[in-house]
Amino acid sequence: MHHSAQVMPATADDIIHIAGLDKWFGNFQALRNISLTVKRGERIVICGPSGSGKSTLIRCLNRLETHQAGTVIVDGIRLNDSLKNIEAVRNDIGMVFQHFNLFPHLTVLENCTLAPIWVRKQPRATAEAAAMKLLERVRITDQAAKYPGQLSGGQQQRVAIARALCMAPRIMLFDEPTSALDPEMVKEVLDTMVSLARDGMTMLCVTHEMGFARAVADRVIFMDQGEIVEQAPPEIFFSQAKSERTRQFLDQILDR
Amino acid sequence: MNSHATARRPASERSRDWLRQNLFSSPANTLTTLLVLTLLAWLAGRFFSWAVLNAVWGQASVATCNALMGQGACWAVVADKWQQMLFGIYPQAEQWRPALAVLVFCSILVLSAMRACWRVRRLLVLWVGGSLLCAWLMAGGLGLTPVPTALWGGLPITLMLAVFGTLFAFPLGILLALGRRSSLPILRAASISYIELVRGVPLITVLFMASIMFALFLPEGVSFDKLLRAQVAIILFNAAYLAEVVRAGLQALPRGQYEAADALGLGYWQTQLLVVLPQALKITIPAQVNSFIDNFKDTSLVIIVSIFDFLYAVRQAVISDLDWRHYFVEGYLFAMAVYWLFCYTMSHYSQWLEQHLSRDQRN
Ligand SMILES: Nc1ncnc2c1ncn2[C@@H]1O[C@H](COP(=O)(O)OP(=O)(O)O)[C@@H](O)[C@H]1O
Ligand SMILES: [Mg+2]
Numbered sequence: 134m135h136h137s138a139q140v141m142p143a144t145a146d147d148i149i150h151i152a153g154l155d156k157w158f159g160n161f162q163a164l165r166n167i168s169l170t171v172k173r174g175e176r177i178v179i180c181g182p183s184g185s186g187k188s189t190l191i192r193c194l195n196r197l198e199t200h201q202a203g204t205v206i207v208d209g210i211r212l213n214d215s216l217k218n219i220e221a222v223r224n225d226i227g228m229v230f231q232h233f234n235l236f237p238h239l240t241v242l243e244n245c246t247l248a249p250i251w252v253r254k255q256p257r258a259t260a261e262a263a264a265m266k267l268l269e270r271v272r273i274t275d276q277a278a279k280y281p282g283q284l285s286g287g288q289q290q291r292v293a294i295a296r297a298l299c300m301a302p303r304i305m306l307f308d309e310p311t312s313a314l315d316p317e318m319v320k321e322v323l324d325t326m327v328s329l330a331r332d333g334m335t336m337l338c339v340t341h342e343m344g345f346a347r348a349v350a351d352r353v354i355f356m357d358q359g360e361i362v363e364q365a366p367p368e369i370f371f372s373q374a375k376s377e378r379t380r381q382f383l384d385q386i387l388d389r
Numbered sequence: 390m391n392s393h394a395t396a397r398r399p400a401s402e403r404s405r406d407w408l409r410q411n412l413f414s415s416p417a418n419t420l421t422t423l424l425v426l427t428l429l430a431w432l433a434g435r436f437f438s439w440a441v442l443n444a445v446w447g448q449a450s451v452a453t454c455n456a457l458m459g460q461g462a463c464w465a466v467v468a469d470k471w472q473q474m475l476f477g478i479y480p481q482a483e484q485w486r487p488a489l490a491v492l493v494f495c496s497i498l499v500l501s502a503m504r505a506c507w508r509v510r511r512l513l514v515l516w517v518g519g520s521l522l523c524a525w526l527m528a529g530g531l532g533l534t535p536v537p538t539a540l541w542g543g544l545p546i547t548l549m550l551a552v553f554g555t556l557f558a559f560p561l562g563i564l565l566a567l568g569r570r571s572s573l574p575i576l577r578a579a580s581i582s583y584i585e586l587v588r589g590v591p592l593i594t595v596l597f598m599a600s601i602m603f604a605l606f607l608p609e610g611v612s613f614d615k616l617l618r619a620q621v622a623i624i625l626f627n628a629a630y631l632a633e634v635v636r637a638g639l640q641a642l643p644r645g646q647y648e649a650a651d652a653l654g655l656g657y658w659q660t661q662l663l664v665v666l667p668q669a670l671k672i673t674i675p676a677q678v679n680s681f682i683d684n685f686k687d688t689s690l691v692i693i694v695s696i697f698d699f700l701y702a703v704r705q706a707v708i709s710d711l712d713w714r715h716y717f718v719e720g721y722l723f724a725m726a727v728y729w730l731f732c733y734t735m736s737h738y739s740q741w742l743e744q745h746l747s748r749d750q751r752n
Contacts, residue, residue, distance in 0.1 A: 197648055223654040234649035238667045247663060248653035300653060 148173045148304060148335050149194065154203035156189055156359075163189045165359040167203070173303075176336045178346040178367075181356035182382060187339040190356070191306045194337070195226045208303060224252070227297030231309040233289045235281035241268065241292050242277040245299045253300065260299070267295040271325050287318030291325055298329075305329065307338040341386055347371065355379045440722075451712040466716040467723045470706040474723065477542020477702035483534060487545045490526040493519055494548055502738055504745075516556075523549075538616040542697035544727070546616070550698070551685040554623035555631075558684075561624065562631030567661060569636055580632070587629035592690055595622045600694035619691050627684050634676045638669030671746050678739035682732045700724050 149171035156164035163186045171177060179187050192198040193205055196212055196219045205212040207222045236244050245264035249255045255263075268274050271291035273284075281289050290310055297305060307326065311319045323345050330336055330349040340346070346353050346367050353370040355363045355378075363370070363379045371387075374380050412422040443461025445454050447468055454463035467474070476487045497519040500506050506515060527545060529535040568580030587595070599622030600615060607613075642665060650660040670677075689700040697705070707713055707720040 195652055197651060220654060220656075223652065226652070228649075228652040230645060230649065232643075232645055234643075234645035236646065236649070236664055236668075238671065248655060251659050251663065252654045252656075296653070 146172050148175075148208050149337075150204070150206040151193075152204050154190075154193065154200050154205060156186075156193060156198060156200045163359050164193070164200070167359075167361055169354070169361065171335065171337065174333045174335055175351045176330050176334075176349050177338065177352050177354060178350040179337065179339045179354045179356060180341055180343075180346070180382070180386070181362075185356040186359040187356050188308050189359075191228075191308060191337055191339060194304075194306060195223050195228060197228075224300065225302055226304045226306060227300055227302035228306045229290070229293050229297055229308065229310045231313050233281070233286075233293045233313075235289055235293055235296070237281050240278055240280055241273065241284070244281065244292060245296045248296075249299050264295070264299050267298045268292070270298075270328075271295045272321075285318060286314045287321045290314065290318075290322045294322075294325055294329070304335045304337070307336065307340065309339050309341075311340065311342060343371070343387060355382065357382070454716065462719055462722075463716045464719060466707060466713050466719050470710070470713065470720070471723075473543075473706035474703040474720065475544045475699070477546070477697045477705070478540055479542060480534075480536060480540065483529075483536060486526045486529075486533065486536075487541075487543065490523040490545055491548065493526070494523050494545070494552070498552070502742075538614055541616065543702035544699045546691075546696060547685070547688050547699040550620060550623055550688040550691060551681070553620060554627050554688070555681045555684050557624045558627035558631050561628035563635050563666065565628060565632035566635035566639060569632065570639060584629045584632050587626055588633070592623070592626050592687055593693055595626045596691060596694050598622065615694065616696055619694055619696050623684070623688070623691075627680070630680055630683075631677070634673050634680055635666075635669060637676065638671075638673035639665065641672055642668055674739055674743050674746075678735055682735055685731060685735075686728065699727065 147170050149169070151167055151169040154164055154167040155162065167190060169190075179190065181187055189198055193200050193212075194207060200212075208225050210218050210221050210225075212218060212222055236247070239247065242261060242264055245268065246255075246257065246260040249260040249263065250257060253260075265274060265277065268277055271294055273288060273291055273295065276284055276288060276292075281292065284292065294310075310326070311322050314322065319342070323342060326336070326338065326345065327349055338345070338350075350367050352364055353367050354361055355370075355374075355376075357378050363374060363376050365374070370379075371383065374383060413419045439460070440462045443457065445457065445461060445463050445465050447465065449463075449465035449468075451465075454465055457463065472481070472484055475491075476484045479487050497515055500515055501512055506512060523545075525531065525533070527536065527541060528538070565580045565584055568576045569584065571577050571580070596619055599618045603613075603618060646664055646668070647660065650664045655663065689698055691698050692701045703720045703724040704717065707717045
């Protein structure tokens with residue numbers, strides 16, 4: 134499949150459609166006129182300097198942040214003040230945070246089954262069986278009865294991924310999933326994400342792991358000062374960036 | 390000296406250092422320390438010979454005690470009056486009932502402190518069943534002679550007011566704490582007003598309100614049991630304090646916990662009940678126990694509305710007897726020991742609980 138760098142018009146294939154999105158924190162504008170369309174199954178990597186609005190952008194997708202102008206449509210559902218819509222969108226989207234945000238008072242297995250049992254109303258046995266399968270997939274099965282505090286950072290982040298997957302989301306958001314990890318644990322988390330990408334999950338990843346971007350991204354987006362400055366498939370993005378700002382950023386991050 | 394080295398040396402050496410630095414740093418300091426120590430030792434010795442060596446133990450006549458001329462404690466007063474001290478003016482012949490009720494009540498407390506009972510259904514059965522049993526023992530009916538609450542007194546009253554006063558204050562306090570952090574302005578304003586109003590007045594005022602003013606608002610002929618009114622007043626009072634304790638716990642939770650719950654699609658109440666409160670309540674255990682210990686001791690204020698709690702029963706048991714009336718110090722010491730026993734147990738239990746709950750979650 135070929136991806137052009139232009140924003141495409143909305144079609145049934147688009148799972149996310151953002152147009153003219155503005156976001157303010159008080160007087161500070163964190164997002165300026167963002168337009169972005171994501172196809173079903175597309176893998177997107179978002180990068181950019183700290184404070185450029187990357188987290189804010191993906192948090193607008195599951196309404197962890199409210200936006201002030203523009204439209205955000207996820208899987209056909211428009212995000213507005215309607216609680217029903219917010220609930221429906223959150224049912225569709227899984228999110229992985231920089232600091233894992235696991236529930237420290239629950240075991241690994243309980244972390245994974247909490248939402249399936251209480252939100253999806255699954256019987257406990259069903260939820261546990263499904264959770265064990267996903268824990269197996271992230272290679273954590275033998276730790277299921279432990280508490281998050283007893284695991285390494287890499288293990289915790291893999292549990293967080295499994296926890297999100299337990300809700301069978303159609304879209305996964307990653308907000309710098311490896312930047313709080315010790316270097317030796319980065320790979321195990323990236324491997325999990327790569328395998329997820331191979332299975333056709335729609336993914337938006339805020340990350341500075343450019344190796345990951347090269348390996349799995351369909352498109353790399355560069356943000357600066359609340360704007361999308363440039364977007365292109367990785368092979369073009371890394372070698373033929375159009376904007377000076379992008380090139381500067383890449384020089385810094387790739388150490389060249 | 391570098392602090393790392395200090396921390397790693399054995400405890401005996403560290404305490405010796407502490408002593409040298411704080412108590413014996415100069416000649417004047419050393420002299421003061423020695424003087425104070427001598428005074429303390431002398432007082433302790435005096436107390437020991439009064440309370441133990443020269444004391445009258447067990448059953449004994451007033452004459453034996455009087456013969457001591459105040460040189461020894463007269464524990465015989467406790468041996469003679471303990472029933473009245475513990476159960477107040479509850480009919481003498483029926484005093485096995487409050488005794489049994491206290492026993493049952495303490496068993497409920499001990500059982501629910503044990504991990505094996507930490508299941509919602511078990512706790513419900515234990516508390517509802519146990520409380521009904523106690524109520525039946527105290528009030529009578531169904532085969533037992535009825536005893537009106539006006540005749541209840543002593544330890545059962547103190548325990549009931551303190552334990553239910555905290556237990557029922559909890560849900561209310563939690564709601565107030567959540568209300569205070571709510572995004573709805575009306576709810577927030579109502580919670581803040583309630584909490585600040587109640588915290589701004591002494592418990593005595595609230596008890597007065599409940600016992601006297603409250604009746605003015607009720608239609609004529611309708612009346613609530615006085616004990617029940619005091620109990621409700623104590624619950625409402627404690628709730629305001631617990632609300633602040635719980636709020637501190639809520640504030641200590643990182644925002645990421647709320648965000649993770651939101652992202653998973655948990656609703657407001659699910660987030661509060663499954664994610665937020667279990668953690669917030671756990672980190673505030675020491676403050677909760679503090680608050681319970683306060684409540685326990687504060688119950689002695691109910692005497693102001695003529696409810697006869699344990700402390701009053703002890704005093705009354707001694708004072709009302711012309712023979713024994715001089716030995717109220719022994720009575721108060723007995724009361725002190727009982728209060729201390731309960732509070733000390735509570736505070737130790739809370740330490741255990743805190744460690745126990747964090748042990749398996751730590752890395
Ligand atoms: N809750 C908030 N309140 C005020 N300002 C915020 C808040 N969250 C983010 N910002 C600001 O918005 C900008 C974008 O933040 P963010 O999206 O977190 O950046 P990034 O993820 O790219 O590092 C930053 O300048 C940040 O200070
Ligand atoms: Mg960020």
